[in-house]
Amino acid sequence: MRLYKTIHTFIVEAFDQYYLLKDTNWDQLINRDNLYGYIHNQLSNLSVVDAAWKTSHTILVPIGSQEVWAAGVTYLRSRDARKEESKDSGGGDFYDKVYDARRPELFFKSQAHRCLGSGEKVRIRKDSQWNVPEPELTLFINSNGSIEGYTVGNDMSSRDIEGENPLYLPQAKMYDGSAAIGPCLYIPSEPISKDARIQMEIIREGQQVFSGHTTLAQMKRTHTELVAYLFMEMSFDTGVFLMTGTGLVPPDSFTLKSNDEIRISIGDIGTLINTVA
Numbered sequence: 001m002r003l004y005k006t007i008h009t010f011i012v013e014a015f016d017q018y019y020l021l022k023d024t025n026w027d028q029l030i031n032r033d034n035l036y037g038y039i040h041n042q043l044s045n046l047s048v049v050d051a052a053w054k055t056s057h058t059i060l061v062p063i064g065s066q067e068v069w070a071a072g073v074t075y076l077r078s079r080d081a082r083k084e085e086s087k088d089s090g091g092g093d094f095y096d097k098v099y100d101a102r103r104p105e106l107f108f109k110s111q112a113h114r115c116l117g118s119g120e121k122v123r124i125r126k127d128s129q130w131n132v133p134e135p136e137l138t139l140f141i142n143s144n145g146s147i148e149g150y151t152v153g154n155d156m157s158s159r160d161i162e163g164e165n166p167l168y169l170p171q172a173k174m175y176d177g178s179a180a181i182g183p184c185l186y187i188p189s190e191p192i193s194k195d196a197r198i199q200m201e202i203i204r205e206g207q208q209v210f211s212g213h214t215t216l217a218q219m220k221r222t223h224t225e226l227v228a229y230l231f232m233e234m235s236f237d238t239g240v241f242l243m244t245g246t247g248l249v250p251p252d253s254f255t256l257k258s259n260d261e262i263r264i265s266i267g268d269i270g271t272l273i274n275t276v277a
Contacts, residue, residue: 001013001014001036001039001040001186001187001188002014002184002185002186002187002269002270003021003030003039003062003149003184003185003186003187004059004062004183004184005026005059005060005061005062005063005185006057006058006059006060007057007058007060008057009021009057010023010026010029011049011053011057012039012043012046013184014039014040014043015043017048018048018049018050018051018053019043019046019047019048019049020046020047020048020049021039021042021046022042022046026063026064027064027065027066027238027239030064030140030142030148030149030185030239031142031143031238031239032142032148033142033144033146033148034148035142035148035149035187036148036187036188036189039187040189059117059118059119059182059183059184060117061115061116061117061118061120061180061181061182062117062151062181062182062183062184062185063112063115063181063241064112064238065112065238066112066140066236066238066239066240066241067108067109067110067111067112067236067240067241068108068109068110068111068112068115068138068153068179068181068240068241068242068243069106069107069108069109069230069240069241069242069243070106070107070108070109070136070153070155070173070242070243070244070245071104071105071106071221071226071242071243071244071245072098072104072105072106072107072245073095073098073099073104073105073245074104074219074220074221074226074244074245074247075214075218075219075220075245075246075247076099076218076220076247099220103229104221104225104226104229106226106229106230107169107170107173108170108174109155109173109174109178109179109243110174110178110179114176114177114178114179115179115180115181116177116179116180116181116274117180117181117182117183118180118182118183118271118272118273118274119273119274120180120274121177121274121275121276121277122154122156122177122178122180122262122274122275122276122277123156123175123176123177123178123276123277124156124158124256124258124276124277125158125161125171125175127161128158128159128160128161128172129160129255130158130159130160130163130255131156131157131158131159131255131256132156132157132159132249132250132254132255132256133154133155133156133157133200133202133256133262133264133274134154134155134156134157134246134248134249135152135153135154135198135199135200135246135248135264135266136152136153136154136155136198136243136244136245136246137150137152137153137192137196137198137216137243137244137266138150138151138152138153138181138241138242138243138244139223139226139227139241139242139244140185140239140240140241141227141230141231141236141239141240141241141242142239143235143236143237143238143239145227145228145231147191147223147224147227148187148239149185149186149187150185150186150187150188150192150266150269151181151182151183151184151185151186151241151269151272152181152182152183152264152265152266152269152270152271152272153179153180153181153241153243153264153272154179154180154181154262154264154272154274155173155178155179155243155246156173156177156178156179156180157172157173157178158171158172158173159172177277180272180274181241181272182270182272183270183271183272183273184269184270186268186269186270188268191223192216192267192268193216193267194215194216194217195215195216195217196215196216196266196267196268197213197214197215197265197266197267198213198214198215198216198247198248198264198265198266198267199211199212199213199264199265199266200212200213200248200262200263200264200265201262201263202250202256202260202261202262202263203260203261203263204257204259204260204261205259209254209260210250210254212248212250213248214247214248218247219244219245219247221245223244226242226244227242230242256276257276258276258277259275259276260275260276261273261274261275261276262274262275262276
């Protein structure tokens with residue numbers, strides 16, 4: 001099932017039909033155990049909506065009051081990219097240690113009000129010259145620590161700032177327009193498949209300047225492992241979103257430019273589309 005948040009209502013896509021949900025509070029709706037079962041049990045009593053609703057409703061970022069966190073160096077490709085950008089500062093070896101360590105890298109990414117949805121404009125920092133999107137499967141975890149849904153994440157990153165010194169990670173990762181998720185919250189009956197494909201395409205002036213793909217099977221760490229560490233000494237009253245790291249990084253010669261279009265697709269979830277401001 002896919003759950004969409006719009007200005008006036010919430011809509012469920014299930015079994016090739018769209019349904020109008022009666023719930024009115026997003027946080028209360030998604031922050032529950034067995035979210036799939038809760039929605040599935042309501043379907044027979046819900047009004048069916050014509051597929052044309054997408055042309056008359058604005059689809060919003062699927063977040064309420066939740067924070068967005070992120071995990072780093074969970075794929076080998078990410079480790080290699082971090083090592084390359086940090087070699088001149090002497091910080092490259094840190095990423096080897098993180099990749100092989102028992103404890104994962106976890107960091108705060110965005111407050112809800114700073115998070116953007118599909119169709120909105122992300123930004124690159126004015127004081128950075130090397131910027132990339134990072135396509136990431138993003139978990140929705142309820143307040144009890146249970147993974148209840150998934151969405152697509154775009155973890156915008158300033159590679160030159162992070163490469164200058166690992167302590168500059170917050171400035172490289174957290175700024176206005178640096179986080180996007182969407183277009184929906186995917187709620188399957190079973191955990192997402194490790195074979196799920198992550199694909200990213202970047203379009204510049206009508207031409208494709210980057211295209212690549214990977215699968216969740218390339219992740220070194222498990223989703224439950226990341227969740228366990230995130231919840232070890234933290235609580236989240238309405239749940240939390242967790243970006244799980246990237247296995248797709250454009251070549252070192254690439255940097256984003258204004259008006260680039262970033263298209264990130266993951267398996268059955270859908271496609272998150274953002275343009276660079």
